[in-house]
Amino acid sequence: GDSVTQMEGPVTLSEEAFLTINCTYTATGYPSLFWYVQYPGEGLQLLLKATKADDKGSNKGFEATYRKETTSFHLEKGSVQVSDSAVYFCALSDYQGAQKLVFGQGTRLTINP
Amino acid sequence: DTAVSQTPKYLVTQMGNDKSIKCEQNLGHDTMYWYKQDSKKFLKIMFSYNNKELIINETVPNRFSPKSPDKAHLNLHINSLELGDSAVYFCASSQGKGTGFRETQYFGPGTRLLVL
Numbered sequence: 001g002d003s004v005t006q007m008e009g010p011v012t013l014s015e016e017a018f019l020t021i022n023c024t025y026t027a028t029g030y031p032s033l034f035w036y037v038q039y040p041g042e043g044l045q046l047l048l049k050a051t052k053a054d055d056k057g058s059n060k061g062f063e064a065t066y067r068k069e070t071t072s073f074h075l076e077k078g079s080v081q082v083s084d085s086a087v088y089f090c091a092l093s094d095y096q097g098a099q100k101l102v103f104g105q106g107t108r109l110t111i112n113p
Numbered sequence: 114d115t116a117v118s119q120t121p122k123y124l125v126t127q128m129g130n131d132k133s134i135k136c137e138q139n140l141g142h143d144t145m146y147w148y149k150q151d152s153k154k155f156l157k158i159m160f161s162y163n164n165k166e167l168i169i170n171e172t173v174p175n176r177f178s179p180k181s182p183d184k185a186h187l188n189l190h191i192n193s194l195e196l197g198d199s200a201v202y203f204c205a206s207s208q209g210k211g212t213g214f215r216e217t218q219y220f221g222p223g224t225r226l227l228v229l
Contacts, residue, residue, distance in 0.1 A: 105155055
C-alpha cells in the first residue's frame, strides 16, 4: 500500500538556519503530495502542495519540489524563525478511487532564538 | 469565521461510556473526513462521507459510528469507550466528490479524547 516516510525528529535549529525535512513516498499510482503543519495545540494547516512531477509548492518561505524519479518531496526553508516551531507532516493522496491522505509520522521542529 | 469546527475541544471520560464528537464546516464542501492521531502523532483516516454518503470506512471497530445529518456536518459517535481510544480526533473537509486526489483537505482544531 501507499506510505510516506519522513526524517526522524525532533529537529532543533537556531534562528536563521537553513531547514530541510526529508520526505519520501511509495505509491501505486501518481499521487498528489502535501506538507501540513501543526502548531502547538492547534489543528493541521496546509502549508503547500504539488500535484505533478517537477511542480514546486511554496508558501511562507517554505518550498518543496515533487521529484518523481527519487519519489521525494523534501521541505526546505532558507532562514527559519522561532515562529516556525511546529510539527510538520508530509502526506500523499493517490488516485485509488476514494480520496484519503496518507501521512508520514511527522517531524517536530524547534527553533531556538 | 471558523472554517471547520469541532466540539468539544477536550473530552475526558470513563471506560465503557458512550460519547459523541461533532464537526461542522462552513466552506460549502461536499466531502468530510475523520482522522485519528495517536500519542505518537501518527495520523490515520477513519471515515469519509460525500454528501451524507459513506465513501471510506477504514478498518475501524464498529464501536465507532459516523453520522452525517447533512453535508455540512459529520459527527462521530463512540460506544463502549476503551483506553486505546484515547487520541486526538480531527475532522476535515474538501470540495468535490472525495474522489479527486488533488483536492486539499481543510482540518478542524481537533478533539482531544482521554479515556480513564
